[in-house]
Amino acid sequence: MPKMSSEPAAPCKRTTLHxxxxxxxxxxxxxxxTIVDLKALRQDLAFAVQQVDTQMSPxxxxxxxxxxxxxxxDTWVDLPFEMLEVLSCAMDVQxxxxxxxxxxVGALVDAWGFGAVRDAPDTEAIREARQAAARTTHGCLELDHPAGRARKRAPLQVDLCxxxxxxxxxxMAAVLHQHGVRHALAALDGELRAVGSQAGGAPWAVALECPEPGRRAVRGVLELDDLSxxxxxxxxHYLDVGGARLAHTMDARRAAPVNNAVASVTVLARTAMHADAWATAxxxxxxxxxxxxxxxxxxxxxFLLRRPEGLVEMGLGRFDSSTMQQDAV
Structure with missing residues (x-):
């Protein structure tokens, strides 16, 4: 039997770019x-996130x-492929x-003081946004992927936050793959995606935050391997109005900020885009x-629910098992 040989893998070094x-x-x-060009990688990562911001920022x-x-x-608007991909996913989850x-929900976001127009709720703007929301249907935005364009079929304001x-x-994960990085954890705010495992084979450990305003505390630890x-x-993100705390997430069905017992929802998915959208939903x-x-x-x-006795958990999948290391509350 012929002797098998292979080139030794290049050594790895733990590095963080941001x-x-x-x-x-x-x-x-x-x-x-060590053969990875970190300077070029950082430039490409920064460009990738900046491109999304340039396209989709309100x-x-x-x-x-x-x-x-x-x-x-009814006016067609030329849009980049990336934005059409996000719009398509958003409409599917909707x-x-x-x-x-x-x-x-863009008009509602602005009316309630969470957008680029105002920093406090405006009664008249809320009334107008509610009337517009009542007329909005799922078919009010049309996408034409082959032509790279979209058009509104009714007055509306899109928000992709x-x-x-x-x-x-x-x-970011795609850029890491393109540069030959096989073991990484990409993160932006509360969204993360693991590219493979750590080089040693262990999954990436990610902190699950305790939902307390003005304080960052770890409630538990998740382990990710090729998962988001x-x-x-x-x-x-919230506003204090008349002693009440208004969350920034809009419930389009009520035409108002979300108001229920849910403090936070954490979702696992193959892509961070789907995890992000479903956590919001x-x-x-x-x-x-x-x-x-x-x-x-x-x-x-x-789900972490606010109850008189404190935070209560409801979990599905691995959240309903011992695979999440739970810290004491």
Whole structure:
């Protein structure tokens, strides 16, 4: 039998690259082979997340999203492939979640003081946004993938904040693959994606945050290997109005900020885009409808509910087993 031989693998070094984007920071921790050009990799990672921000930010007046929102009804708008991919996923999750996830809540977001227009709720703007939302249907946005364009079939304002960060993490993972990195953890805010495992074979350990406003504390640890995770909650971005705390996530069906017992929802999925969108959908749906929805879709999800006695968990998939190392509350 002939003697088998192979070139030894290049040694790996733990490296972390990071930078600012979307009002927060992106990061990529990796066990990268020493032959990887880290300078070029950092440039490509920064470009990937910046491209998503440039296309899909509601805060940038020249973004593709703002162009679409400003366009007249029934006017085709040329859009980049990446944005059409995100819009397509957003509309799929909207349909499958019966509107719990809705990419057409931009006017409501602005009216309630969470967008680029105002920093506090405006009664008249809320009334107008509610009237518009009542007229909006799932068929009000048409995508033409072959031609690279979209058009609105009714007046609406698209908002992709519940999915764009997850997509940006997926773009980071693609860049890491292109540079030959096989062991990495890409992160942007509460969205993360593991590219393989750590070089030694162990999964990547990710902290599950305790949903407490103004305080960062670890509640548990997740282990990721070629998997994504996203968390949506009511504790990070909110407004205090008349002693009440308004969460930034909109419930389009009520035309108001989400208001239920759910403090946070964490979802596992193959892509960070899907994990991000479904975490938002389940947060809006609430504990009863949301759990049934997650079961129907076969999602692995963890709900943290606010109860008089403290936080209560409801979990599906690995969240319903001992694979999550639970810290004391």
């Amino acid at each position: 930078g600012p984007t979307m009002g927060t920071r992106w990061s990529a921790s990796m066990d990268a082979e 805060w940038k007046p020249d973004s593709d999203l703002v162009r679409l929102n400003r366009a007249s009804v 349909r499958l979640s019966a509107g719990a996830f809705d990419p057409c 519940g999915i764009a960060k997850g997509y940006a993490v997926d773009r 995770v996203a968390t949506s909650g009511d504790y990070r 389940l947060l809006v749906a609430g504990p009863g409808e949301g759990l049934a929805m997650a079961q129907r879709m076969g999602l692995e999800a963890l």
